[in-house]
Amino acid sequence: MRFDLRIIASLIEPGSRVLDLGCGEGELLQYLKEQKGVKATGIEKDEAEVAVCIGKGLSVLQGDFNLEVADYPPDSFDYIIISQTLQQVYEPVALINNLFSIGKKVVVSFPNFSHWRIRLQLLFAGYAPRSKELPYEWYDTPNIRVITLRDFRNFAREKGIAILKEVAINTHRQQKTGHIVHFLPNLRATYGIFLIGRADR
Amino acid sequence: MPDVCANLVSKQFFTFAEPPHELVLESGERLGPVTIAYETLGVLAPDKDNAILVVHALTGDSHVAGCYTKDDARPGWWEIMVGPGKAIDTERYFVICANVLGGCMGSTGPSSLNPATGHPYGLTFPLLTIGDMVAAQKALVDHLGIARLLAVVGGSVGGMQVLAWCARYPEMVRAAIPLATTPRHSAQSIAFNEVARQAIMADPHWRGGDYYEQGAKPDLGLAVARMIGHITYLSNESMRKKFGRQLKSRDALSFHFDAGFEVESYLRYQGNKFVERFDANSFLYLTKAADYFDLDDYAAAGLSAAEISFLVVAFTSDWLYPTEQSRTLVRYLKRNGMDVSFCEIESDWGHDAFLLPNERLHSLVAAFLSRVFRERSADG
Numbered sequence: 001m002r003f004d005l006r007i008i009a010s011l012i013e014p015g016s017r018v019l020d021l022g023c024g025e026g027e028l029l030q031y032l033k034e035q036k037g038v039k040a041t042g043i044e045k046d047e048a049e050v051a052v053c054i055g056k057g058l059s060v061l062q063g064d065f066n067l068e069v070a071d072y073p074p075d076s077f078d079y080i081i082i083s084q085t086l087q088q089v090y091e092p093v094a095l096i097n098n099l100f101s102i103g104k105k106v107v108v109s110f111p112n113f114s115h116w117r118i119r120l121q122l123l124f125a126g127y128a129p130r131s132k133e134l135p136y137e138w139y140d141t142p143n144i145r146v147i148t149l150r151d152f153r154n155f156a157r158e159k160g161i162a163i164l165k166e167v168a169i170n171t172h173r174q175q176k177t178g179h180i181v182h183f184l185p186n187l188r189a190t191y192g193i194f195l196i197g198r199a200d201r
Numbered sequence: 202m203p204d205v206c207a208n209l210v211s212k213q214f215f216t217f218a219e220p221p222h223e224l225v226l227e228s229g230e231r232l233g234p235v236t237i238a239y240e241t242l243g244v245l246a247p248d249k250d251n252a253i254l255v256v257h258a259l260t261g262d263s264h265v266a267g268c269y270t271k272d273d274a275r276p277g278w279w280e281i282m283v284g285p286g287k288a289i290d291t292e293r294y295f296v297i298c299a300n301v302l303g304g305c306m307g308s309t310g311p312s313s314l315n316p317a318t319g320h321p322y323g324l325t326f327p328l329l330t331i332g333d334m335v336a337a338q339k340a341l342v343d344h345l346g347i348a349r350l351l352a353v354v355g356g357s358v359g360g361m362q363v364l365a366w367c368a369r370y371p372e373m374v375r376a377a378i379p380l381a382t383t384p385r386h387s388a389q390s391i392a393f394n395e396v397a398r399q400a401i402m403a404d405p406h407w408r409g410g411d412y413y414e415q416g417a418k419p420d421l422g423l424a425v426a427r428m429i430g431h432i433t434y435l436s437n438e439s440m441r442k443k444f445g446r447q448l449k450s451r452d453a454l455s456f457h458f459d460a461g462f463e464v465e466s467y468l469r470y471q472g473n474k475f476v477e478r479f480d481a482n483s484f485l486y487l488t489k490a491a492d493y494f495d496l497d498d499y500a501a502a503g504l505s506a507a508e509i510s511f512l513v514v515a516f517t518s519d520w521l522y523p524t525e526q527s528r529t530l531v532r533y534l535k536r537n538g539m540d541v542s543f544c545e546i547e548s549d550w551g552h553d554a555f556l557l558p559n560e561r562l563h564s565l566v567a568a569f570l571s572r573v574f575r576e577r578s579a580d581g
Binding site: 041047050051053054055056057058059060061062063068071072073076 | 510512528531532535536537540541542543547561564565568569571572576
């Protein structure tokens with residue numbers, strides 16, 4: 001399994017109820033279901049990927065998760081995972097608020113835009129940065145936001161969100177290997193993974 | 202077709218609700234005795250946990266798959282889905298399919314003899330609901346000694362029956378596959394059905410439903426009703442592909458009201474073929490039951506406590522029961538804490554898509570059933 005998904009999996013309690021937003025072919029959900037006995041649900045917009053998930057015996061809905069999350073009863077999930085997708089969400093504040101009404105904790109992961117290689121690209125080459133994590137041109141990228149680890153920490157503080165755990169990692173988009181970054185993570189990590197909860201709970 | 206006809210089936214009959222223990226219908230009326238025609242495929246496991254009930258759509262019958270005789274040229278209506286090694290694998294599952302109550306393929310309906318009078322019921326037959334059809338199926342399932350079905354599977358009006366099963370007898374259903382269906386008819390769907398019913402009732406041979414002993418039947422009206430139905434089962438795209446503006450065996454317009462266009466000829470053929478096998482009054486009763494169906498009428502009581510896994514499937518070009526209606530259903534199931542999977546399959550073939558060969562549909566159904574079968578002992 002991809003390194004970043006292994007880290008996310010390590011944050012999930014066995015036997016819990018998990019919703020994965022943009023679950024792709026269900027790699028993480030299948031692992032969580034089989035290895036941790038979680039009750040796994042996914043939402044994915046791509047028909048073929050949904051079919052792969054159902055083929056693996058997962059419960060997955062085809063749809064836009066921004067809309068789909070509105071239809072669950074309160075506290076339906078222990079964890080909601082939004083992996084490598086936050087940078088594509090049109091209304092992240094509304095989404096995260098919705099998530100906290102249907103789930104207790106949220107796991108967010110995103111490519112760190114303040115990695116030193118990205119900083120150098122913009123500084124010396126003068127191009128909009130492209131990396132293995134963010135491989136798109138300005139005109140075809142699905143990523144409408146750039147986020148850094150520091151941005152996310154500030155965001156959490158402003159919105160009254162408790163960061164329960166933060167793991168900065170160095171890995172590439174589809175890579176199975178990687179390592180946790182302890183020293184200067186905002187500069188050296190390619191991804192940030194945050195376990196967040198509501199501060200008032 | 203040797204592989205088809207190796208799978209021999211026979212139509213069986215189950216009669217219950219003998220007076221004074223009639224079936225009490227949702228309208229409050231009583232009906233009995235009731236006969237249900239059904240067929241089974243595969244072998245019921247010793248602990249009876251491998252039974253799948255397949256429910257047919259509006260004008261289907263119990264002959265879901267297999268052949269009646271070795272040289273039977275007409276296999277069942279879902280031959281591509283049900284059989285050895287197929288998505289609903291009869292080597293693993295015990296498959297039951299019954300003709301609906303109110304139908305005309307062996308189950309009690311308006312064309313059956315009313316034992317009280319010795320004449321066909323006609324319009325004295327009570328109005329039915331989808332819930333009543335399901336109640337009759339439940340009596341059959343009880344009779345077969347099955348306490349809990351592994352799955353109930355059906356498309357279109359069959360999908361409504363799947364939903365009614367889940368709402369009325371949730372403890373008897375482990376998994377449900379409603380395909381190309383809706384939690385309730387839209388005004389547009391009711392409107393098409395009403396036009397179809399009016400076509401039958403406008404036929405002078407209909408005689409207020411009392412035509413059985415008169416020689417002539419309302420064939421013209423029933424054929425027109427079927428033609429209307431066929432239009433709603435196709436899509437603009439599938440009609441364009443299938444017929445376009447193609448003329449039948451002419452290369453110029455005939456300036457005549459004969460079936461000049463291919464599409465006209467197709468509809469006439471479908472209409473004429475239909476009257477040979479279907480009863481006009483049954484058509485009236487079954488379309489009315491579909492119009493009456495509203496999941497809300499059943500759901501509050503049953504579904505909220507149910508432990509049923511759902512696989513909901515819609516097709517992009519289905520404009521009779523558009524994807525949005527399946528999404529309404531999915532939303533409802535989610536709000537009630539159900540385990541639900543949903544897939545919208547890209548298809549040009551309109552509402553009919555669920556009956557046509559479709560790799561994606563077959564693999565979804567096969568995988569979902571495998572999972573339910575695998576997990577059946579885990580949740581008791």
